[in-house]
Amino acid sequence: xxxxxxxxxxxxxxxxxxxxxxxxxxxxxxxxxxxxxxxxxxxxxxxxxxxxxxxxxxxxxxxxxxxxxxxxxxxxxxxxxxxxxxxxxxxxxxxxxxxxxxxxxxxxxxxxxxxxxxxxxxxxxxxxxxxxxxxxxxxxxxxxxxxxxxxxxxxxxxxxxxxxxxxxxxxxxxxxxxxxxxxxxxxxxxxxxxxxxxxxxxxxxxxxxxxxxxxxxxxxxxxxxxxxxxxxxxxxxxxxxxxxxxxxxxxxxxxxxxxxxxxxxxx
Amino acid sequence: xxxxxxxxxxxxxxxxxxxxxxxxxxxxxxxxxxxxxxxxxxxxxxxxxxxxxxxxxxxxxxxxxxxxxxxxxxxxxxxxxxxxxxxxxxxxxxxxxxxxxxxxxxxxxxxxxxxxxxxxxxxxxxxxxxxxxxxxxxxxxxxxxxxxxxxxxxxxxxxxxxxxxxxxxxxxxxxxxxxxxxxxxxxxxxxxxxxxxxxxxxxxxxxxxxxxxxxxxxxxxxxxxxxxxxxxxxxxxxxxxxxxxxxxxxxxxxxxxxxxxxxxxxxxxxxxxxxxxxxxxxxxxxxxxxxxxxxxxxxx
Numbered sequence: 001x002x003x004x005x006x007x008x009x010x011x012x013x014x015x016x017x018x019x020x021x022x023x024x025x026x027x028x029x030x031x032x033x034x035x036x037x038x039x040x041x042x043x044x045x046x047x048x049x050x051x052x053x054x055x056x057x058x059x060x061x062x063x064x065x066x067x068x069x070x071x072x073x074x075x076x077x078x079x080x081x082x083x084x085x086x087x088x089x090x091x092x093x094x095x096x097x098x099x100x101x102x103x104x105x106x107x108x109x110x111x112x113x114x115x116x117x118x119x120x121x122x123x124x125x126x127x128x129x130x131x132x133x134x135x136x137x138x139x140x141x142x143x144x145x146x147x148x149x150x151x152x153x154x155x156x157x158x159x160x161x162x163x164x165x166x167x168x169x170x171x172x173x174x175x176x177x178x179x180x181x182x183x184x185x186x187x188x189x190x191x192x193x194x195x196x197x198x199x200x201x202x203x204x205x206x207x208x209x210x211x212x213x214x215x216x217x218x219x220x221x222x223x224x225x226x227x228x229x230x231x232x233x234x235x236x237x238x239x240x241x242x243x244x245x246x247x248x249x250x251x252x253x254x255x256x257x258x259x260x261x262x263x264x265x266x267x
Numbered sequence: 268x269x270x271x272x273x274x275x276x277x278x279x280x281x282x283x284x285x286x287x288x289x290x291x292x293x294x295x296x297x298x299x300x301x302x303x304x305x306x307x308x309x310x311x312x313x314x315x316x317x318x319x320x321x322x323x324x325x326x327x328x329x330x331x332x333x334x335x336x337x338x339x340x341x342x343x344x345x346x347x348x349x350x351x352x353x354x355x356x357x358x359x360x361x362x363x364x365x366x367x368x369x370x371x372x373x374x375x376x377x378x379x380x381x382x383x384x385x386x387x388x389x390x391x392x393x394x395x396x397x398x399x400x401x402x403x404x405x406x407x408x409x410x411x412x413x414x415x416x417x418x419x420x421x422x423x424x425x426x427x428x429x430x431x432x433x434x435x436x437x438x439x440x441x442x443x444x445x446x447x448x449x450x451x452x453x454x455x456x457x458x459x460x461x462x463x464x465x466x467x468x469x470x471x472x473x474x475x476x477x478x479x480x481x482x483x484x485x486x487x488x489x490x491x492x493x494x495x496x497x498x499x500x501x502x503x504x505x506x507x508x509x510x511x512x513x514x515x516x517x518x519x520x521x522x523x524x525x526x527x528x529x530x531x532x533x534x535x536x537x538x539x540x541x542x543x544x545x546x547x548x549x550x551x552x553x554x555x556x557x558x559x560x561x562x563x564x565x566x567x
Contacts, residue, residue, distance in 0.1 A: 022424055026400055026424070083298075104504040224389075225389045
């Protein structure tokens with residue numbers, strides 16, 4: 001019995017020590033370092049014109065990428081689960097790709113596709129639409145990296161609820177839209193919401209892919225993560241920390257939302 | 268009669284034939300077309316353009332780009348550092364999953380929530396903070412910034428959740444009767460772990476490690492500031508960025524294609540493990556849908 005107790009304590013020290021060193025210590029240090037000299041320096045950095053612009057641009061990418069991937073995710077999950085198709089396995093495999101591909105590779109792919117010598121570059125250039133080094137390219141990068149989350153979270157929930165209620169609804173005369181809004185969507189809402197939270201977190205923090213397609217021009221094509229890197233490179237640590245704390249707070253909100261939603265989903 | 272009942276009870280839970288639930292708004296055919304179009308525009312066309320560019324100057328040029336000394340050096344560092352990282356996190360991840368499922372201690376729910384921090388925290392913020400913690404201004408006097416150790420620490424941070432979250436559900440669903448039986452037959456704690464718990468966790472551990480490896484191979488943000496771009500600390504993603512900046516698009520694309528192939532291999536391993544475990548262990552532990560709660564659960 002004492003041997004078990006000793007090994008239990010050993011495992012606790014090992015596991016919790018690891019979490020403390022690797023996760024909690026860095027998290028605590030962000031807040032300490034940021035407010036070391038009061039609240040003014042980080043606040044000044046975020047409310048500088050470039051900082052505010054970065055915040056605005058980050059919110060714009062979220063506002064476009066998240067709804068698109070949510071609608072796509074729900075529709076795609078419905079197709080995958082409810083409609084047998086020979087090539088469903090291929091669709092499924094492609095959806096998983098963004099999980100495994102390096103953000104830098106994603107950025108470079110878009111850069112090459114829409115660049116001056118790329119397949120689409122000249123066409124868009126003639127039409128006067130700027131994709132690279134502007135918002136559309138950054139949004140495309142964000143959509144790419146955050147594509148799988150809603151699908152992946154919705155598919156298992158759809159599989160679990162089965163089709164009995166949907167069939168009952170349509171037997172009672174509901175059309176496809178009514179069935180979706182009144183029966184299917186309420187049943188899968190927490191799964192979808194969980195996917196949306198993960199999508200948002202990913203878009204907010206995306207750095208690698210966006211850094212390639214945006215050119216990271218201050219006050220023009222800088223999202224908050226790019227702003228952090230630029231401030232650090234310019235030796236403006238308070239600026240880098242101010243924006244970092246904002247992102248860290250958003251990350252903590254994400255964690256909180258994930259936990260609440262998981263609990264709702266399990267209930 | 269009996270056979271008939273048996274077959275019916277085994278029938279899959281999906282829609283029975285003839286009673287299909289229709290997708291609202293659009294038919295399945297049009298819906299499929301839209302899904303394929305979306306995936307093509309967002310994912311497939313860019314990757315095709317990348318592959319095309321990497322081969323635009325011929326296969327031998329592709330080979331030259333991939334085998335130039337710094338490219339090889341970065342690839343080696345990436346592959347080896349990632350391997351070290353997933354092994355360490357495989358070890359600690361299993362311990363953490365065990366603590367979260369089988370142990371009780373104050374603050375457990377906080378630890379459980381904090382495990383996902385690396386998924387939520389932007390990688391560039393992680394890099395910035397790691398450099399403060401383990402750089403030349405380290406409060407502990409440990410200076411590893413701009414060394415290969417920094418690559419390992421950054422990757423440990425970003426890949427920590429994978430193994431924990433892949434092993435945790437398997438442990439939760441595991442039948443404790445087997446362990447009790449083993450204990451009553453005189454097996455010690457370590458024997459029980461080695462002979463009973465570990466084999467049951469293996470599919471989750473394997474999938475978690477493969478996904479973590481894929482993530483580590485491509486990681487960029489967290490490594491960038493902390494490990495820097497010195498020749499000795501340059502991972503492949505940083506090398507690719509450097510090639511883009513120096514105008515060598517074809518070289519960048521060639522190394523990217525190699526990295527892409529390695530990622531695809533990891534995904535293939537994950538899907539093989541998933542298929543294997545759902546075939547062999549459905550009766551004992553339901554692995555299929557929970558094997559990767561974060562990245563790829565509920566395969567179709």
